[in-house]
Amino acid sequence: MTSAAPGNTSEQTGQQGGSGSTIGGLTGAPSVSRAKELVARVVGGKDNAPVEMTAPFTGKPIVSLPQATDADARAVFDEARRAQRAWANTSIAERQRVLTRLMTLVLDRQQEGLDLVQVEAGKSRLDAFDEIAGTALAASYYGKYSARALGVKRRAGVFPVLTKTQELRHPKGVVGIISPWNYPLALTGLDVLPALAAGNAVVQKPDNQTALSALWLHELAEEAGLPRGVWQIVLGRGSVIGDAIVEESDYVAFTGSTATGKRLAGKIAERLTSFSLELGGKNPMIVLPDANVEKAATGAVAACFSSAGQLCVSVERIYVHETIREDFAAAFAAKAKELTLGAKLDYSAGMGSLTSADQLKTITEHVDDARAKGATVLAGGRARPDIGPLFYEPTVLTDVTPDMTPFAEETFGPVVSIYGYSDIDDAVQRANDTVYGLNASVWGSNGAHAREVAARIKAGTVNVNEGFAASFGSIDAPMGGMGDSGVGRRNGAEGILRFTEVQTVATQRGLKLRPFKGMPPRLWARSLTTGIKALRHLPR
Ligand code: NAP
Numbered sequence: 001m002t003s004a005a006p007g008n009t010s011e012q013t014g015q016q017g018g019s020g021s022t023i024g025g026l027t028g029a030p031s032v033s034r035a036k037e038l039v040a041r042v043v044g045g046k047d048n049a050p051v052e053m054t055a056p057f058t059g060k061p062i063v064s065l066p067q068a069t070d071a072d073a074r075a076v077f078d079e080a081r082r083a084q085r086a087w088a089n090t091s092i093a094e095r096q097r098v099l100t101r102l103m104t105l106v107l108d109r110q111q112e113g114l115d116l117v118q119v120e121a122g123k124s125r126l127d128a129f130d131e132i133a134g135t136a137l138a139a140s141y142y143g144k145y146s147a148r149a150l151g152v153k154r155r156a157g158v159f160p161v162l163t164k165t166q167e168l169r170h171p172k173g174v175v176g177i178i179s180p181w182n183y184p185l186a187l188t189g190l191d192v193l194p195a196l197a198a199g200n201a202v203v204q205k206p207d208n209q210t211a212l213s214a215l216w217l218h219e220l221a222e223e224a225g226l227p228r229g230v231w232q233i234v235l236g237r238g239s240v241i242g243d244a245i246v247e248e249s250d251y252v253a254f255t256g257s258t259a260t261g262k263r264l265a266g267k268i269a270e271r272l273t274s275f276s277l278e279l280g281g282k283n284p285m286i287v288l289p290d291a292n293v294e295k296a297a298t299g300a301v302a303a304c305f306s307s308a309g310q311l312c313v314s315v316e317r318i319y320v321h322e323t324i325r326e327d328f329a330a331a332f333a334a335k336a337k338e339l340t341l342g343a344k345l346d347y348s349a350g351m352g353s354l355t356s357a358d359q360l361k362t363i364t365e366h367v368d369d370a371r372a373k374g375a376t377v378l379a380g381g382r383a384r385p386d387i388g389p390l391f392y393e394p395t396v397l398t399d400v401t402p403d404m405t406p407f408a409e410e411t412f413g414p415v416v417s418i419y420g421y422s423d424i425d426d427a428v429q430r431a432n433d434t435v436y437g438l439n440a441s442v443w444g445s446n447g448a449h450a451r452e453v454a455a456r457i458k459a460g461t462v463n464v465n466e467g468f469a470a471s472f473g474s475i476d477a478p479m480g481g482m483g484d485s486g487v488g489r490r491n492g493a494e495g496i497l498r499f500t501e502v503q504t505v506a507t508q509r510g511l512k513l514r515p516f517k518g519m520p521p522r523l524w525a526r527s528l529t530t531g532i533k534a535l536r537h538l539p540r
Helices: 032-039 070-089 092-108 110-121 125-150 186-197 208-223 238-248 258-270 293-309 322-338 357-372 424-431 447-455 469-473 492-497 521-535
Strands: 051-054 061-065 153-155 163-171 174-178 201-205 231-233 251-255 274-278 283-287 315-321 376-379 395-398 415-421 439-443 461-464 500-508
Touching: 032 061, 032 208, 051 208, 061 208, 070 163, 070 174, 070 201, 070 231, 070 238, 092 110, 092 125, 092 186, 092 208, 110 125, 110 208, 125 186, 125 293, 125 469, 125 492, 174 186, 174 238, 186 201, 186 208, 186 251, 186 492, 201 238, 208 231, 238 258, 251 258, 258 274, 283 293, 283 424, 293 315, 293 322, 293 415, 293 439, 315 322, 315 424, 322 376, 322 395, 322 415, 357 395, 357 415, 415 424, 439 447, 447 461, 461 469, 492 500
Parallel strands: 174 201, 174 251, 201 231, 251 274, 283 315, 283 439, 315 415, 395 415, 439 461
Antiparallel strands: 051 061, 153 163, 163 500, 376 395
């Protein structure tokens, strides 16, 4: 395994033009003054008990983040509510234009966005680019599609021709969005942009570890024409401002752990507010006997080690048919060992760092527990402080048994276990033997057969001959989890309609829905009975 410690290479040394030292002590990173400029965009709690962000690559400081109190957060909602009224009155077309301009800005200014994601999340630059691409795709998609989703729809009326029935979509009001640290830019884009497109204001609480990416997108959105106040970012600990978000929002979109999601869902339900939860996973991959071993092993590297495995849809369990298991395990372990670890702001590394000390602790515990109970480590299995304080090698395990922590628990890191199977029913049953149901992957040469297997897996998205990127990038299709992996979906029509209240307006002309004057009710009932039976012959 090759490696590169934090160094002097940068694609755009000095391009940020800021004065003073760079954030995280990384050469070529944005300046501290630029980071402070972004933090100044935060609305509530400007001076409270700041939290110091640190860069995973170096452990060095990035910038101080002010923290809101409960009262600060509630005041932010008041401002957002005022701004929302005017925003809801702008045309859908105008909101679409803002998103389309934003897409162009995100792509044109990507160097700074890539730097910020790398510095605060510790990702490789390629993984950071996935965030730029995901955000631009979301802006492009909702910039084009929201009019179709939100426009007034004609529905079949009770009496054909005489009843004109329409479905209208109204914004919810102020949407509260709680985001995690692992995809700070893309998950901001995928949730905030459709909420705005639907005419809502947004109050977003990013994770303190990775708040700069969201603030960067916020700056670009206002440059693209989003009126001030419509999207508010409030910084604070969930334990301090969580209640304010739950109690003040007209809709809550939460992304994070299943444990937090369940806690919040109980509180939100008490207020009869609607919500979506995008939670954890223990995602399986099935390699069918006719799969191309080389391609499946290459695909598994991306599926398991993108963003150092700190990706809700990344694969942590691989079931391989016994006829090819040894070949696959050897090819996959070799590729994992070849993956370059690095801490530079360029495209030289195949995998970046873990994001926090908590992550390093969890991953070390999972691997140590498996090793102590007899698992075989085919690749990786150790931290790499020589590269940076939070680096951990891409790790491939076999002989993992149910008593070992990584067998069923989400590791959320670069750790994957390989299991053999002989019977496809057994593989599907084991893939489904989990409380989660977020993402899955199936590999095989016969596409139709692989899709049949895919449809039997209990997961919100299943990728055939891909790990996660095919469904993740298909913004037109819903994405989300079954079981403990969540409630509701982001992306596609569901991704924007969840942020609306639906209303039916039915206009009756001519015939009234009661007996005509002088008509005996029995005759009315009989006529209607005949009419309802005849309805089935009408084209829909
Ligand atoms: P987490 O601990 O649940 O935190 C997620 C967010 O919730 C953070 O911003 C956190 O802020 C906030 N939070 C925590 N307690 C809160 C409360 N009582 N009220 C309001 N907000 C609260 O999750 P995580 O460990 O950071 O994220 C990793 C997990 O997210 C993994 O399980 C992963 O699978 C899942 N995930 C799922 C998806 C998906 O789309 N399904 C995507 C990405 C990640 P504080 O830390 O400040 O409290």
